[in-house]
Amino acid sequence: MSEDKKVIYESTSKRGGFALGKVLGLLLVAGVVGGGVYTGNWFLNKEEKKEQEQKHYVAKKADFRVTVKLTGRLVSTDVEVLKCELEGQTTIKTVIDEGETVDGPSDYVVAEGDTLESIATIHDKFDYCIKQLNSKLEIDWDNLESGTEIQLPGTLLVELDPQSLNERISNQRISVQRAENNLSRAEGNKETLILSSALALKVAENSYTNAVMQLDQLENSTFETYIQQSEGDIENLKTDVELAEKNLAAYTKLKELGFVSDVEVLRQISLRDKAQHQIKMRRADLEAYRKYDIVSLRRAKELTVDETQVQIEKQKVLNKANMRDAESDILTAQETLKLEREKLEDLNEQMANTKIYAPQDGTVLYWSARHHHHRSEPIIEGARVYRGTPMIKLPRTKSLKVDISVPQAKHKSLYKGMRAYIEVEDVKLPGTLSYLSPTVDNNQRGHTDKSYFKGEVSIDTTNYPDSVSEGMTVTVELVVVNLKGKNQRIKVPNQCVTTRMIDKDTPERGCWVLNPATKKHRWRPVKIEYSDEQFIAIKEETDPNRGLREGELVHLSPLSKAENLNLEEAVMGKGEVDLKSKTEVNVTEEESPMALLKITDQQKTAWNAARTKAKAAFDQVITRASVGEIRREEITTAQEKVGDDFRAEVKGFLTQEQLQKFDQQKAKNIRVLFAK
Incomplete structure (x- = not known):
């Protein structure tokens, strides 16, 4: 027991001992003389001093600690709320027991011969959930490399009824296969088109080359040959005319001699005339050929060259158009395949959403609709849930803080960063006021007009038993002031300070202090600086008639001076x-x-x-x-x-x-x- 409490709470038996001692002292005085008289007086003074100590408290400076006590609730600083992500409505097939401690994802190193399916089977995990958990890693799941580090999902918390998802996934896989076939066909058509387009362009280019060659042949060979041929024919015909004229002259002389008839002469005339006519016609034809046919033939060949050249350009344009169509068909097939794969991916994700694994280590808490204003069925097997329905709260192990509501009267004495002590069950933990709202929390008014402010107290240790968990009610003691050393104050028990009336309407707070010389009590006004449940810290004052000084004896029962007190105002x-x-x-x-x-x-x-x-x-x-x-x-x-x-x-x-x-x-x- 402290010295203060020993002074205040002196036992009744000691008081009885004092009375008995006093009686014995009187008898001793009556029976003893001389030196006995001196001894008796000393004994009486000692007992009188002891009696004074029992009725008074010795004012002295001491440490003084003022705290604010509040009640709060433990909440997690790191909590995962797991919801139903399955589309539409479904039911809970299985759910882990509330309060179970579960493990989050674990590391796994791929061994030789491992496949996604074998890993999922051995560790009893859904294969697509494994892929989702490692989605940020660039892994070829069809060809897993030995030594690759992956993560496996944690403890299975909830399994939902997949309903018709299996059938939908099978149908969607068929749609994906069709889309893949269409894409393959479109890509094949493009390759065929590339070959046929190249051939068609080559034919057009060859036609153009032939046309150019034919035009060149016409210019450099055909025209010249024809002219030379025609001129040669004319020269030959001239020779024939000369020969015919000579023959005619010979036959004419022979006719005159009577060796030939007129017929022969006429035949030679005819041959001469025919040759002359042919010369005339060939000259006319050659002139017409030079004037008309050369131009016509040249233009026809030039036109053919132009046509084949245009055909080349047309073929190029056609090839590009056909290629665009082919590429468009491929792009359409690719987008269709992408869409079908996304649908399959969505269905696989939906199937993965039927199994909810622990994302971190923690303790399972069922979502409480009553505390979160969210209407839903209890979290039990067979319960109906919808997309977005909260089911499990998973606070991380050893990640707790305390939510408190600070009354307005105590708000001004608190500040962020002040020390706190948290008591839950029989466990005491150190803490710090980490948050104090500057504005009133209107949600805490309830049915009264009292004002409260939100606050948070962080727990400054993780060394506490697992039984300390979210949702528990705790007591928080915040240290407002801790006066030590040179900051000590005169400290007296609460009952030493009372109030008396100075006049009819003016009360005054103070103590009754014993005057050692007169053995009488004198009223001493005081000011209360701090107080707790047992003691009061008296404010220091320079006026000798106010406040308390160390060593003064303060009356422990001021109510015994009731004739001077205002009992209605101060106490009753x-x-x-x-x-x-x-x-x-x-x-x-x-x-x-x-x-x-x-x-x-x-x-x-x-x-x-x-x-x-x-x-x-x-x-x-x-x-x-x-x-x-x-x-x-x-x-x-x-x-x-x-x-x-x-x-x-x-x-x-x-x-x-x-x-x-x-x-x-x-x-x-x-x-x-x-x-x-």
Whole structure:
């Protein structure tokens, strides 16, 4: 026991010992003379000093620690919410038990001869889920290389009914095969088209070459040959004419001589005339050939050259058009195949979504619709679920923080980064106030007008048992001030400070201090700087008639000076506050809140934490009223606030029926709810 408490709580037996000692001392004085008189006086002075110490507290500087106690709830800082990703409606085939500790993905090194199917079979995992988990890796799943590191899905949490997915996947695989065949055919048609287009262009180019050659032949050979031939014919005909004229002259002489008849002469004349006519015709023909036929034949051949040249260009354009059509057919076939594969991929993803594996290590928690305003069936086998339905919360192991609601009255004394101590069950953990909202949380008003601010306390250690888990109610103690060393203050018990009336309307807070010389008490005004449930830190003052100094004896029972006190203003609150009983109420087992509200085993821990916190807060109101920290008109309001805070705590886990009974008893006598 500390020295302070030894001074305050001296036992009754010691007081009895003092009385007996005093009687013996008187007898001794009566029976002893001389040196005995001196001994008796010394003994009496010692006992008188001891009596003074029992009635007074020695003012002295000491460390002073002020804290704010709140109730919070453990939540995970790293939690995965697993939802149904399957399209439409389905049912839960299997689900892991709540509270199970599960493992996340594990590493695996591909061995020689491994395939995706063999790995999935050996480790009892869905093959497509393995592919999804390793989608960022460039892996040829059809040809796995030995030594490749992959991840395998974690523990299977939920399996959903795939319904008609297997049939749809089979049909879609057929559609993919058709699309692949169409693409192969389109690619083959393109290759054939390339060959036929090249041949057609080659034919056109060959026709052009022939036409050019024919034009050249016409210019350099045909025309010249024909002219030479015609001129040669004319010369031959001229020779024939000369021969005919000579023959005619000879035959004419022979006729005159009577050797030949007129017929022969006429025949030679005819031959001469025919040759001359042919010369005339050949000359006319040659002139016409030179004037007309050469031009006509040249133009015809030139036109043929132009036509074959145009045919080449036409063939090129046709080839390009045909190639574009072929490429378009291929692109269409590719897009169709891509679309069909995407449909197959979607169906495979849907099939993979029927199996939900743990994405990280953690403890399984079923999604609670009651706490998240989300209407759905319980998470059990056979339950109906829809796409987007939350099913599992998986907080990572050892990743917890505390959510708190800070009352407005305590908000100004808190700040981000201040030290905190967290108590859950019998475990105490260090923490830090990591977040404190600057604005009021309107969602926490409830049925009252009390204002609260959101806050978060981080847990500064991972060294705590697995039994500490999300959802548990905890007590958080935030250190507001810790005065040590040169910052120490005069510290006295709460009961040393009271309030008296200076005049009819003016109260004054202070203590009764013993004057060692006169053995009488004198009133000393003081100011309270800090306070907790047991002690008050007195503000230092330079005025010797105000405040306290070290070594002074402060009366522990100022109510004994009742003739000087304002009991209504400082303590009694016009009879509304019972300082002796505080929250102590005797109830039977049947009248206890556990029986009244029918608290279940699951609710017991949270209820006891909330009850203990509320009871301490109620006692604190009474204690603060006793030292004048709370004015008479504020006592009822402070007590009501404790009740409202108590209700806000239990609202999170009590049923509507239990909460209704709680409100009824709170209206009658809230102290019954503080009973064990």
